Amino acid sequence: VSGRHAILVVWGLLGAGVVLAQTAALVSKGRFPGLGTVVRRLTYRPVGRSLLVLAWMWLGWHAFAR
């Protein structure tokens, strides 16, 4: 396994972790918080919402414009 493949495997594991956690949230029927619940908690206060939206703006500009 080359260095690049090892890096990609870790990225894949992290992605699988996110999918697994979200699946657990759906299956647990609310006992385990899903991504939507966490986002709602983070955006409860205006500062949290503003910071997350700023990060979203930067991500879009970085990925699609520049």
Add this chain to the structure above:
Amino acid sequence: VRPDGPTHGTVRPLGGERRRVTAAVIVGLGYSVLASFTHPFTLNADLVTAAAVVAGALATTWQIRRRSTAARVRPDGGDGTRARWTPLSLVWVALAAAVTGWELFCFLSQPRTRYPTLSALLDSLDSTRVGKAVAFGAWLALGFLLVTR
């Protein structure tokens, strides 16, 4: 229950919310296809991305003002759904920390072909029109989630 009317117990609102989400999905899909025809470092890409960013900023401002007005009436934030952190939320914190740490490790390592960052992986996806439409649509969906939650 009226389509846009108040809810009681476990009865969920029908119609209004569903129509808004459906409309947002259709507009988002169309806009993502439009964005897939643009290329980074061009005016068209700047305009398409900037329009979405401005829409996100306006929607966020409106949402914050709406919530602060509601909070004056109801201390729980206006909609009765004050969020609480639980120990299980730490799983998401750990995942976010792991992704951030791995991104930093790759970013600080060279060469980029051997240590691809999320940006480099996204560039691979963006190289096809379908891939770019999917990526742009996912970005719009994330923004919609952040503004409406």
